[in-house]
Amino acid sequence: MLLYIHIPFCDSKCFYCSFNSYTKKHYLKKEYIKALLKQLDFELKKIKKNEIESIFIGGGTPSTLEANYYEEIFKKIEPYLKKDIEITIEANPNSVKKEWLRDIKSLGLNRVSFGVQSFDEKKLKFLGRAHSSKEAISAVENAFSVGFENISIDLIYETILDTKELLEKDIKIALNLPINHISAYALTLEENTPFFNRKDVKKDDESLGYFIAGLITKKFPQYEISNFGLYKSKHNLGYWMLKDYIGVGAGAVGFYKNQRFYTQNSLEDYIKNPTKKEVENLTNEDLITEKIFLGFRSIVGVKKDLLNESMLKRAQILIKNGKIYEKDKKLYNKNLFLADEISLYILQ
Ligand SMILES: C[S@@+](CC[C@H](N)C(=O)[O-])C[C@H]1O[C@@H](n2cnc3c(N)ncnc32)[C@H](O)[C@@H]1O
Ligand code: SF4
Incomplete structure (x- = not known):
């Protein structure tokens, strides 16, 4: 946590x-x-x-x-x-x-x-x-x-x-x-x-x-x-790694399992009710998408078993072209500046 x-x-x-x-x-x-x-x-x-x-x-x-x-x-x-x-x-x-x-x-x-x-x-x-x-x-x-x-x-x-x-x-x-x-x-x-x-x-x-x-x-x-x-x-x-986190304070964001929590931005509102939060529910698909984006932006990498068949096919093409590589059942990005392009290509 x-x-x-x-x-x-x-x-x-x-x-x-x-x-x-x-x-x-x-x-x-x-x-x-x-x-x-x-x-x-x-x-x-x-x-x-x-x-x-x-x-x-x-x-x-x-x-x-x-x-x-x-x-x-x-x-x-x-x-x-x-x-x-x-x-x-x-x-x-x-x-x-x-x-x-x-x-x-x-x-x-x-x-x-x-x-x-x-x-x-x-x-x-x-x-x-x-x-x-x-x-x-x-x-x-x-x-x-x-x-x-x-x-x-x-x-x-x-x-x-x-x-x-x-x-x-x-x-x-x-x-x-x-x-x-x-x-x-x-x-x-x-x-x-x-x-x-x-x-x-x-x-x-x-x-x-x-x-x-x-x-x-x-x-x-x-x-x-x-x-x-x-x-x-x-x-x-x-x-x-999309670990769970608690967010405290005005406008802080928290994350637990498949939900994101947003406290109130206004200081006056927050002071009146510091535990009031808006909740965003994330679907399994949302979570996979986030893990792919975050994994390729960083050295965290992306677990292969998160990808479906067609995503895996596209990942293979990127491996062949030398854009990403595989190690211990995970995929890693070689050029972090291209992270968004790589994720979008795999997710298309
Ligand atoms: C909360 S602020 C930093 C802490 C402290 N308030 C300060 O400015 O010294 C976090 C960092 O986000 C970066 N940042 C904030 N807005 C940005 C923007 N529009 N574009 C690029 N970087 C930004 C800045 O480098 C900033 O230091
Ligand atoms: S406005 Fe405040 S939080 Fe934002 S960069 Fe400047 S000092 Fe940091």
């Missing part, structure tokens, strides 16, 4: 971001955490002790919350944690302080993921980021100096400002930091963001993905389209 905890507060809103987060509702923090603890109580009743194998605290910006809030959360979930649990928290370079990092580490968190996006000042401004390149570098160094061994950074590419030179600089700086993981996302133009519908923000150049993957994989192997690491996140791998 995995656990996702959503912290929906940000200091400012980046121009590309459609995550469920609010910049003017910090006054609700206390009530929000109270509600979140209520939902946790409700969810934890359904699981056994020592069952949670990984936790991801995401946002929003979890580093906008003081460490004492996390203390309350961890008091509650402690009995449910497995021994070698991975616990990741997202942090934004402008709000993270060394003391905060030290405090959350002492609570048992063992992985930090910084939203860096770029080390280029012009690109940071263009994206609407609230931090400088220098702040991003010292945030990572601070995390390392207080003892975090697993540090990841997020980068964004395919913006209109990206050239091979700029990206080469970004990756060079990143690889010189004490990190063991990079998530590199191609910019997507999301609805209800200032970037949506703008024609002058995204560079449509697929070769940039291959270019940065070529640079990052010199140090960190690629284990999903956007993820590279000497250390592979258990939580990420759990999602791609």
